[in-house]
Amino acid sequence: MDRGILYFAKGDEFVLEAEKSAKRTQELMDYPITLVTDIDISPNPFDNIIIDDTEFTRSDKPKSLLRSPYEKTIFLDSDIWLEDSISELFDILDRFEMALAKDPKEPHVHYMDKSHPIDGVPKAFPEYNTGVVAYNQTPGVTQLFEEWKERCKPEHDRDQLSFRSSLYRSDIRFTTLRPEYNCMYRSHNALNGDVKVFHGKLMEDPRYPSLDKALQKLNQHSGPRVSYGYDPYVETIPPRSVPIYLRSRLARLRSIIERRGIIAAVKQMGSFLWRRYNGSN
Structure with missing residues (x-):
């Protein structure tokens, strides 16, 4: 298959969240959707289900990306909500092997000691978020995911630490997406244009900003603006009056x-x- 959407989710909570996300994606994008999961569930809204019943580890995400049945894949975390189609990411893959957005917090960059960068990665190299990843099935991308899988450690709090070092060593041709294509609304964001991809908890939780509140606030203006997420609120500083x-x-x-x-x-x-x-x- 040429083009498709990929999700990965393990455990009842995350599978339910992935179902909610995929139903929204299905409304906006006419592409097959695959889920990698440990639960045997009803296919709808997924066109393809790949069972992985092993115990969850940090390396599960790169392993899932390696199992995509598509030549061109848009991977979405289970907590992604599309406000518009992002099919243009497939067009980017005509020129690049991979496309993804930077993480606004860059948590692992700031863990590094100034004189001893983590795993030899210079502090100037950004940290990318792996919640939205568009990629081609090329030998270079496969090698990147294999290395990422090997670098994931049980003690890592997120998979992005190992991804950052793997991407730095990779020779693939990749590009950076605008923040509107992966807006982590619980963080701070510099936006310019309508947010297409909201990245945050889809299930109601009083500890976090609600998706409804983010949808209401972040696209209230489409001009240059700054958004701030601080649990359980999200606010924006609008463009100049x-x-x-x-x-x-x-x-x-x-x-x-x-x-x-x-x-x-x-x-x-x-x-x-x-x-x-x-x-x-």
């Missing part, structure tokens, strides 16, 4: 007139308006 924006442009115009004269100011303002309203079309 129109009065503030106009005041800033007038101050800029006045500065140009004072320094370079009114003709230069008119030319620069005309150039700005052309770029703003025609240059992006």
